[in-house]
Structure formats: structure tokens, C-alpha cells
Amino acid sequence: MRYFPVFLDLESKTCLVVGAGPVGRRKISTLIKSCAGTIIVIDPGAKNHPLLEDESIQLVNRPFKPGDVDGCHLVFACTSDHEINQQVTRACRRKNIWCNTATDPDQGDLVLPAVLERGDLILAVSTCGASPALSARIKKELASRYGPEYASLTTLMSRVRKHVLPMGLPQEKNQRIFHAILDSNAAELLKKGDRQGLHRLLQSLLPSGAHNHIQEMIHALF
Ligand SMILES: C[C@@]1(CC(=O)O)c2cc3[nH]c(cc4nc(cc5[nH]c(cc(n2)[C@H]1CCC(=O)O)[C@@](C)(CC(=O)O)[C@@H]5CCC(=O)O)C(CC(=O)O)=C4CCC(=O)O)c(CCC(=O)O)c3CC(=O)O
Numbered sequence: 474m475r476y477f478p479v480f481l482d483l484e485s486k487t488c489l490v491v492g493a494g495p496v497g498r499r500k501i502s503t504l505i506k507s508c509a510g511t512i513i514v515i516d517p518g519a520k521n522h523p524l525l526e527d528e529s530i531q532l533v534n535r536p537f538k539p540g541d542v543d544g545c546h547l548v549f550a551c552t553s554d555h556e557i558n559q560q561v562t563r564a565c566r567r568k569n570i571w572c573n574t575a576t577d578p579d580q581g582d583l584v585l586p587a588v589l590e591r592g593d594l595i596l597a598v599s600t601c602g603a604s605p606a607l608s609a610r611i612k613k614e615l616a617s618r619y620g621p622e623y624a625s626l627t628t629l630m631s632r633v634r635k636h637v638l639p640m641g642l643p644q645e646k647n648q649r650i651f652h653a654i655l656d657s658n659a660a661e662l663l664k665k666g667d668r669q670g671l672h673r674l675l676q677s678l679l680p681s682g683a684h685n686h687i688q689e690m691i692h693a694l695f
């Protein structure tokens with residue numbers, strides 16, 4: 474495997490995006506959504522884009538200088554100028570800072586996947602730089618297979634787990650319960666908005682000790 478797949482917790486981390494064109498803005502948008510701490514954006518020509526008005530953004534309207542990477546945990550070089558992106562990656566390398574580059578992936582430390590977000594279910598597709606168009610295509614296919622009901626299914630499964638694990642059943646029994654829900658039509662019931670159907674389904678699949686938590690498990694899923 475050319476790259477190590479991972480999900481980063483960026484809360485309270487400082488991230489820098491150099492270049493706020495369409496490509497840089499895609500990175501900024503994901504950073505805002507994943508609650509990164511401070512997001513510094515450097516671009517001499519950054520226009521008044523609504524994205525850049527987010528309170529987590531510190532916009533710097535001038536060209537990049539190597540010292541800009543100081544104190545950053547993660548840096549994105551997103552200008553369309555290879556030489557500038559190389560200056561960014563070199564500055565990061567000198568300071569051991571993780572760097573992504575939009576123009577010369579091999580010179581950076583990480584590449585970004587195409588991301589489908591369904592609440593806490595995140596489907597990320599990468600071709601390790603081989604074909605971003607293929608990643609985007611597969612993401613689109615996944616979006617039609619895994620609709621918005623999968624955000625609710627993920628919440629439901631997390632709540633079921635939270636109630637079932639403390640019951641102290643053998644691990645195989647827990648596994649059987651979780652897989653039985655996933656093998657059922659739970660996703661379809663969520664999609665159809667069939668609250669009573671889901672309640673009945675959980676009653677038939679969960680151990681009786683968890684039955685008094687079913688209301689709580691399905692709360693606000695519809
Ligand atoms: C290596 C990587 C570096 C990185 O940015 O981390 C990189 C590099 C490059 N992309 C280029 C082109 C395109 N990139 C896209 C789209 C996306 N590119 C993304 C990631 C990555 N792009 C990383 C590898 C990901 C992987 O391997 O899967 C996505 C998944 C995520 C994101 O950017 O947030 C996002 C999908 C968003 C979505 O739909 O979800 C399209 C769009 C399309 O099809 O519409 C095109 C045109 C079609 C094509 O060229 O395929 C070029 C050539 C530019 C030129 O021609 O000058 C380079 C440079 C090079 O390859 O040298």
C-alpha cells in the first residue's frame with residue numbers, strides 16, 4: 474500500500490492552506506467541517522468568498538513566505554504554481570510538518586481521498602494519486618448506494634452498542650446482535666420513516682434487558 478489510510482483528529486491543531494482557489498477551498502471546506510482548530514489561509518488574491526468568512530479562518534492577503542509554516546501541524550500547498558508549492562513542501566520538510574500538495578503529490582506526505590459523509594459514517598476513496606477522476610466516480614456510486622439514512626443507521630448502531638456492551642454478554646453474542654440488525658431491513662425502515670416498524674424490529678432482535686432503552690435508541694432518528 475503506497476499510503477497509510479487514517480482519520481485525523483484536528484481539534485485544536487493549526488492548519489495552513491496556501492492558495493484559496495477552487496482546490497484550496499475544497500480543503501478549507503473539509504477543515505471547517507472537521508472542526509480543525511485554527512485555519513490559516515494565505516493568498517494574495519483571495520476574494521470575499523463566504524467560506525473565508527468562517528470564524529475559524531485567519532485570512533492573510535499576501536504571497537507565501539517559508540516562515541508561515543512555523544507552528545502549523547498540517548499544511549496544504551494549493552497554488553497552481555509548482556515552484557511555490559515546492560517552496561511550501563520544502564519549508565515543511567525542514568520543520569517536520571505534514572504537507573499535502575495539489576500539484577506534485579509525490580513531493581508531499583499525504584494525499585486526500587474523495588469523501589462521502591453520512592454523519593459519523595465516512596466513506597473515503599483514494600487511488601493514491603493514480604486517478605482522482607476514478608475516486609470521484611466511485612464516491613458518486615457509493616452516494617447512491619448509501620443514502621442519508623445511513624447517517625441515522627450509524628447513530629442507531631452506536632446507541633445500540635452503548636446499551637448492549639455493558640450488559641456483559643459474550644462477545645460472539647454481541648456480534649450476532651449487531652449483525653442481525655445490519656442484516657435486517659433497518660436501513661429501509663429509516664429511509665421510509667417507519668418508526669413503529671423499527672421499534673418492532675429492535676424488540677425482536679435485542680435481548681429483553683435492552684428493551685426499555687429502545688425509545689431512547691430511536692429518539693430523533695426520524
Ligand atoms: C494526488 C491528489 C493530491 C491531493 O490533492 O491530495 C490529487 C492531485 C491532482 N488532482 C488533479 C486533477 C483532478 N482532481 C480532481 C478531484 C479531486 N482530487 C482529489 C484528490 C487528489 N488529487 C489527490 C489524489 C486522490 C486520489 O488518488 O484519488 C479529490 C479526491 C479530493 C480533494 O481534492 O479534496 C477530489 C475529488 C473531489 C470529489 O469529487 O469528492 C478532479 C476532478 C474531477 O474528476 O472532476 C481532477 C481532474 C480530473 C483528473 O485529472 O483526474 C491533478 C491534475 C491537475 C491538472 O490536470 O493540472 C492533480 C495533480 C497530479 O495528479 O499531479
Ligand SMILES: NC(=O)C1=CN([C@@H]2O[C@H](COP(=O)(O)OP(=O)(O)OC[C@H]3O[C@@H](n4cnc5c(N)ncnc54)[C@H](O)[C@@H]3O)[C@@H](O)[C@H]2O)C=CC1
Nearest residue numbers: 492493494495496497515516517518536537551552553575
Ligand atoms: N488536488 C486536486 O484535487 C486538484 C489539483 N489541481 C491542481 O491544483 C492547482 C490549483 O488549482 P486551483 O485552485 O484551480 O487554482 P487557482 O489558480 O484557481 O488558485 C490558486 C490560488 O493560489 C493563489 N496563489 C498564487 N500564488 C500564491 C502565493 N505565492 N502565495 C499564496 N497563494 C498564491 C492564487 O491567488 C489563487 O487564488 C492546479 O494548478 C492543479 O494543477 C487541480 C484539480 C484538482
